[in-house]
Amino acid sequence: MEELSDFNIDPKKNLTWTQEMDDYLIEVLHEQFLYGRKIDRSFTATAYANASKAMSQKFGENISKAHIKNRLKTIKQNFNLAYDLVKKSSGLGWNQETRMLEADPEVWKELIASNPDAKKFYMRPIPKFDQLEAIFGRDRATGAYAETAKEKRRRWAKERRVFDSVDGIDQLVAENEVHLENFDDMIAVSSPLPTSQKNHMEPPSSSRGNKRKGAMVELLLEQLQVCNNGIVEVAAALREGNQVLHEGNLALKEGQQRVYSEEEVFKELENIGVEEDLLFRAYNFITSNTGLVRAFFGCPTHRRKAWLTEKMRGPSNSC
Numbered sequence: 001m002e003e004l005s006d007f008n009i010d011p012k013k014n015l016t017w018t019q020e021m022d023d024y025l026i027e028v029l030h031e032q033f034l035y036g037r038k039i040d041r042s043f044t045a046t047a048y049a050n051a052s053k054a055m056s057q058k059f060g061e062n063i064s065k066a067h068i069k070n071r072l073k074t075i076k077q078n079f080n081l082a083y084d085l086v087k088k089s090s091g092l093g094w095n096q097e098t099r100m101l102e103a104d105p106e107v108w109k110e111l112i113a114s115n116p117d118a119k120k121f122y123m124r125p126i127p128k129f130d131q132l133e134a135i136f137g138r139d140r141a142t143g144a145y146a147e148t149a150k151e152k153r154r155r156w157a158k159e160r161r162v163f164d165s166v167d168g169i170d171q172l173v174a175e176n177e178v179h180l181e182n183f184d185d186m187i188a189v190s191s192p193l194p195t196s197q198k199n200h201m202e203p204p205s206s207s208r209g210n211k212r213k214g215a216m217v218e219l220l221l222e223q224l225q226v227c228n229n230g231i232v233e234v235a236a237a238l239r240e241g242n243q244v245l246h247e248g249n250l251a252l253k254e255g256q257q258r259v260y261s262e263e264e265v266f267k268e269l270e271n272i273g274v275e276e277d278l279l280f281r282a283y284n285f286i287t288s289n290t291g292l293v294r295a296f297f298g299c300p301t302h303r304r305k306a307w308l309t310e311k312m313r314g315p316s317n318s319c
Contacts, residue, residue, distance in 0.1 A: 015067050028054045030131040079132040099125040272305045
């Protein structure tokens with residue numbers, strides 16, 4: 001999807017969402033996710049702007065970023081509930097064919113008793129569950145991926161990771177442990193100093209500290225921009241290549257004539273009502289020459305029998 005600017009719209013206008021609108025919004029946001037426009041747990045401003053324009057064009061209404069953000073809260077809340085039910089409930093599973101959560105009646109009864117909100121998924125399909133899992137599944141993960149920002153900072157401090165070199169930045173970016181939102185926190189906990197040195201540290205607001213942080217922020221921003229530009233260029237190249245391939249296939253098909261098989265010839269002779277005693281003779285006559293096959297099928301269906309009779313008599317006549 002190309003970059004789209006936002007509409008000049010009223011974000012306070014009430015909007016009634018339909019299932020079709022929900023499904024299309026999920027498809028659009030999934031595409032934005034594939035373009036790398038979801039950082040950590042949040043979509044970027046560009047992703048919301050693109051979704052706003054796409055939704056407004058699709059449904060002929062002014063659908064703002066505020067509308068989308070509010071609706072996404074409900075969609076994500078329902079997905080989180082469904083995802084947790086699948087991952088944590090014994091006896092409950094996801095059926096790819098029916099697009100529903102399935103379990104024995106006794107299991108459903110216990111689930112609904114312990115969590116009444118689970119009733120909304122009983123015998124009801126979740127059409128875009130796969131896309132939602134791709135977008136939000138990692139947000140619901142456990143273990144290392146579920147660490148809070150505070151837990152991450154403690155781990156970074158404990159491991160005494162050095163954040164003073166380009167190599168260190170590259171490593172953290174590669175491990176998806178650094179982004180702009182937590183960059184300042186990471187600098188604050190990197191390379192802990194002994195207590196004796198802490199007493200003589202310059203305050204965080206000193207010009208030295210600000211310059212150091214500023215330089216690192218600029219360096220990281222530059223690397224992230226290069227990475228983003230590379231992704232966009234690759235996506236554009238893939239789209240262009242697919243278009244060229246598609247156009248080439250169309251040109252190839254247009255430049256080639258249809259080749260009919262002997263089986264198709266015999267079947268068509270039967271379809272147009274060629275008499276039994278002439279059927280095999282007509283079949284041998286037409287299949288003896290590829291030009292006759294093309295001419296036969298080139299005639300309108302209701303004229304083929306007449307054309308065949310004239311051809312088999314002697315002098316050739318056109319359709």
